[in-house]
Structures are given as C-alpha cells and as structure tokens.
Amino acid sequence: MSTPADASPGRTPHRPGRRPEWAGRNYVLLTAATVVTNLGTHGALIATTWAVFESGGDAGDVGLVAMARFLPLVLFLLVGGAVADRIPRHRVMVAANVLNCVSQAVFAVLVLTGEAQIWQMMILTGLCGTGQAFFNPAAEGMLLSTVTGEQASRAFAVYRMAMHGASIGGAALGGALVAFVGPGWVLVIDAVAFALAGGLRAFLDVSGIPDRAPGGGLFADLRDGWREFVGRPWLWSIVAQFSVVVGLIGAVEAVFGPMVARDELGGARPWGIALAAYGAGTVAGAVLMARWKPRRMLFVGTLCVFPIALPSAALAVPLDVVGLTAAMFVSGVAIEVFGVSWMTTMHQEIPEEKLSRVSAYDWFGSTALLPLTTALAGPAESAFGRSEALWGAAALMTLVTALVLLVPDVRNMTRRPRSGKPGGTPPVPETALSGTGAGTAGSPDTEGALRRNG
Template identity: 35%
Template sequence: MRLADSWEALREKNFRWLFIARTISLTGSSMAPVALAFAVLEVGSAKALGLVLAGRTIALVVFLLVGGVISDRLPRRLVLIVSHVATALTQGAVAWLVITGHATVASVLVLECLNGAVSAFTLPALQGLVVQVTPTRLLQQANALMSFARNGTLIIGPALAGLIVAGPGAGWALAFDALTYAVAALALARLAIPPLARATTSMVRDLREGWSEFTRYQWLWVIVVAFGVLNAIHVGGWMVLGPYLATQHPDTLGERGWGFVLAAESVGAIVMTLVLMHWRLRHPLRLGMVGASLFAVPLVALGVAPSAALLVPVAVVAGAGMEVFGTGWNVAMMENVPAQAMSRVSSYDMLGSYLAIPVGTTVFGVLSTVADARWLAGTAGLVYLVICLVTLALPSVWRLERVAASEPVDESAEQPTQGG
C-alpha cells in the first residue's frame, strides 16, 4: 500500500465527519481529568475527588447495557448527537458552578454522575457507528485513525488543561471541554446514513439477544473474560504501584521520570497507529494478543529495577503492542458481529473493562500495604504474561482471520457472521 493510501478512510465523507467529531470531543475529554481534579480540590479534599470519580464510573457501569440497547434500537447518529449535547450541558453546568464560586462537592458529584450515565450511551453508539460509515476493507485503517486521535489528544489535552488551570482556572478548562462536545455534535449532524433495519422488541429481550450474540463467539467472550483480569492488573499494577515506586525511588525514577514513562507509552501507541494504517493484520487476534503480552515487560521491569532509563524504552514497545491489540480487537468485532447487535455486544465488552478498574485499584492498593511493591509488580507482570499466552493458545483466537471484503457495510441488512 502506498503511503498516500494510509489515509484512504478519510476520503469516506461520513467517516471523515465522525473522525472530526471524535477528535474534537477527545480533545476536551483528555483535558477533563486534570480540570475536574483541581476543580474538586478547590471545594473539597482528596477524599471528595475520589468520591466524584467513583460516582462517575459507577453511573457509567450502571447504564452501559441500557446504552448498548438504545444504540442498537435508535439511529446511532441521533444517539451520539443527543449524548454529546447532554455532555456539553452537564460539563458546562459544572464549569459555571466552579467559575461563579457556587460549586460544592455534592453538586459536582451529581453532575458528574449524570455525565457518566451519558457516556454509557456515547461509547456503544460510537462503536456501532464506525461499522456503518466505513467500508469493510478500511475498518482496520479507520480504527487506527481513531486510535491516533485518542492517543494524540492524550498528550496534548492534559498539557493544555494544565495551562488553563494555572491561568484562568479549572472552571474555564471544564468550559472548554463542554464546548468541544457542542462543536462535535454539530459535526455529527453532517453525517448522512440510512437507519439499520431493526425489529421492535422489549428491552429485556434486546439484552438477551445481545448476550446471546456476545456468547456466540468463543474468541470474543474468552478475551473479554481474560481482559477482566488483565485490565485489573494493568490499572492496579501499573497505575497504582508505578507512582508509588516512583516516590520510593526518586533518584532513578521519581515523579518526573514516571511522567516520561507514561508519555513514552503514548508515543509507542501513536507510532503503531501510523504503521497500522497501511499494514494489514491478517490474524488480528493472534497478533493482538502477542502485542498485549508485551505489556508484561514494563511490569516486570518495574519490579526488577524501577528506573526511568529502563522503563521508558520498554514502555514505548508496550504501548505499540497494546495498540496492535486494540486495533485488532475492534476489527475482529466489527467484521464478525452483526451490525444490528454491535452496540449491545460492545456494551458487554466495555462492562468487563470498566468493572476491572475499581477492582484493580482496590486490590493492588490493599496488597501494597502487606507486600513489597516491587515483588507485586514483578509477579503481576508474570501473571499477565501467562494469561495472554493461555488466551493466545485458544484455537479460535489463534486462527481467526480477516474477513475478505471490499464493499461498504450494508446498513439495511444483516451482516454475515462467523463462529469463533
């Protein structure tokens, strides 16, 4: 493939508008954690911040399956526009309260819970819409482009938020986040896609059908179960033990060194997205699980020698590997799961991921008080590697190949399915 063809997905008008909308909203989303943290700390304590973040995540988890059903029932473009407007309103309300000095922990908590509930509709709808606006042959490239936008904004957004918080204040950074969602809603309004043909059934039946579709593919549910553990290790072992060990080894790692390590991980992911725009993954899950297994390396390295000099290069490799998994996973789902069930299946997938976050942070937080953190990190890395290799050895994971297709997804008919 020529280098110029790496951007072919952007020639598709609908995908181009979706990409523009997602990039704009991600810019605001990447700023939100920094802005929200300082906004809450202005009116409360670290305990209050933890309560707000937990409340938002819980609301997201509670409504995630409902969001999947609604996104498969209604036009996903409409679901995304409404959810973006709702996000702009809730985040804008938090910004107004902070700017005017009327914010309280309780008011911010309520609004962020609403914001989390709205995200439960945004994410499944987005996953399903990518399939509708992208020709099958360009799904890998489209997912790589989406990842490029996400990883790029994760580098730019926090830095921009820090500048705004240090200047006008946290409220204005939150206001900018709200504005990005309003602008993204306008971009989504430019999409022109026919609705999918769906039968009207009860929500309970829709959930059962989604679950049936989710469990239909062995490779799908096995990987989701595996990543329920892997994500807990990733979040807990890396994001809890990493900062802790950074403070315990200021000469070799420290807070600044840990920041470089996290940045290196994002750099590796961004570089890999560029590669994946023109390198076809013939076996998306085989290569994806190999890529995911590379994250065991920085975990083990964190336990063996908490040093920025060692962790930065291995974090680049791990970030690239995780990007291979992310793109391969999305492509495998989008090529094999029927378009009419994509949002529901995605919501079950996301549920496993989000449930793992509080589990991982809690478990590793407790373990770090009774065991040596370096030993925990090294052991976590070995367990991570074993789980990846066991999952990789499953025939349905190892053998799954790309669907050979060159036409756009037929949005008015059922997609062909393949068993895992």
C-alpha cells in the same frame, strides 16, 4: 448481504487527488469529533485527579471519584447498546455529549470557585460516566457501519491514529495547564470540547444505513446480543481477559500513576508527559497497522497485550521520567496493534444491525471491574504497599493474557477477503462452520482481534 462500496452511509465516490475512497463524509465527521473530544478529555482526566488533591483528598478519595465515573458506565452500558440499535445512533451520541458538556461545566465552576467537595465530584463524574455508557456502543456501531470494503483495517488505523494523536496533545497540554493555571480551566476546555463534538455529530448522515426490523423490546434485544456474544469463544474469552486488564490499568492510571508522579517525579507535568508518550506510541502503532495486515489478527493482537504490563512495572520500581516514558510508549504501540485488529474483527464477524448490542457486552465485560479496582487501589496501597500492589498488577495482567492464548479461536482465527457492508459474513466452506458460533469457526480460515482504547 453486501452492498456496493459507494452505496454505504457517508461515502462519496473517489476522485483522484482527493481523500481516499473509504474516507466518506460520516467518517470525516466522526474522526474530527473524536479528535476534539480527546483533546479535552485527556487533559480533564489529569485535572480531575489534581482537583481531588487540591481539595485535600488522598489516594482513597482519588479512587472513589474514579469509581463514581466507572460505576454508571458499567451499569448502563448494556442498556446503551440496546438503545443505540433501536434508534439512530447519532442522536444517542449527541445526547451523551450534551450530558458530558453540562456535567463538566458544573464541575469546572465548582473547582474554579474553590467549592468542590468529594461528594460533588463523585456525582458529576458519575453523570459523565453515564453519558459515556450510552455514547460508547453507539459510537462504535456508527464507526463500524460507516467503513466498508477491503480498506476497513486501514480506515480504522487512520481513525485511531487521529484519536491518539489528539490524546498526546490533550495529555501534554492538560498536564501543563494544570501546573500553570489549575485544574478548573482544563475542565472548562473539556466542556467546550464536548459541545463542539456534539455539534459535529449532529450532522452525521444516517439515511444510507438500512432500516432495522422492529424487535421484541429492549430485553429481547439484550437477550439477542447475549446470544451473539456467548456464541463466539474468541469474543467472550478476550473480553473476560480485558475485564482484568482494564480494571488493573484503571487503578494504575487513575490512582497509582498520579500518586507516584506527585511523590517521586515532581507533579502533574511529568505524568502528563508520560501519558503523552503513551499517545505517541498509539500513533506509531496506528501507522504500523495502516500498512500491516497480520493474517492471524487475534493471535498477533493478544501477544501485544503482554507489554501493557510495562507501565505498572515501571511505576513499581519506580523508574525516572525517561524510563516511565519509554515504557508508556512501548505499551501504546502494542495496544494499538491489538486495537486495530479488534475493530477489524468486529467489522468482519458481527452483523451490522447488532453491532452496538455486541459492542455493549464487550464494553460491559471489559469495564466491569473498574469500579472495584479503582475503589480498592487506595486500600491495597495501605495493605501491601504501593510497589507491591503495582508488581501484583503487572503479574496478573501477564497471567490472564497467557491464559487466553489457550483458546483455539484466538490462536487460529484468520483474516478473510470481504467486501460490502460491515457485519455481512461472506460465504465460507461448510467445514469452516463446524463447532462454533456463526462467523467464528475454529478453523484456520477465520480471524479476529481486539480493540481497547486508551
């Protein structure tokens, strides 16, 4: 099941004084493209909210536009994962980037001309969500296929460090540009970023990735991915947890955060600073994880989910900009410890040829409630009050995180020494395979953790 480290796709022999052995051509291209898209996207998220405000929309309209983005993301994720395991993943990624580029360009034109209406925004953000539904499983599968060997955890940490570093710049720049030149030009920047990133991803080399045996069709692939998913208690339990956590974070960041910033903190710029602080926290967390390899990854990662509730609590008070920024920074550090651990677990436990399918079920479960929570954010504010809704979100995040610690695999799974291609499970003692799905034994000899992006 293993291949030499220098035979993996996109890898080059290590030379003293040059980039690390694990940072091959594909890895560099994937990282560079992700930096470009994150610079644009994190500014565009702020711009979209303020475009709704400028068109006369309220919290309910912000929630509807956010829902329009998340709904197709949820609906098409499973299909996107199956497609990405059947055809070259880089083609799926480039096609998704093209769709995102076109939809954001049209959105920008409508905003700049003052013609944007809520229904148009919903359609265009829906197209963007559709692109992401196909892009996310393909991108995760491509990255996990690119990295091999004992340095996988460090490679994922450096990748996420670059990704979140771009998030800092994108959020800070986006908030400032929305305040000074308006949201339309920020959307233009996002469209250009998708075009550049698609060009970079078109040069990915997939010649070294093993050919996948033809399956029994799209639905057979989906059934196979489902069996892989439900056979791992650590996987489905944490995905169920994050269905709630991500849904609530989506409502907080897409609706409540901008509303509190507008009404209590002075506008888009303070919210951009807070998002940038979150990005800074993720970079700090990635630096930490580049050196720290906790043995019980899932347990440590899950403990680090508790601080994710801090921003909701800070907005509920609400704290001033300094307090909110501190809460966002701590949350960023914590989620990055969790995120690197999760990617390392997926790399360790899931066969390479099934990475995108399993990732699709992960993404689907984790984002399933986003359309509902973002659409209900406005009505919840009206029914219970903004502060009460935010306190409720913080309490619910804490509760589901505590519950997932009851799963034995989450507490006991451990890191295994390994080499070779991702997903190739090395031999383990027969006693370690009793009672659970392959590669996720309920003994102290296996491990896992969770990825979530900002």
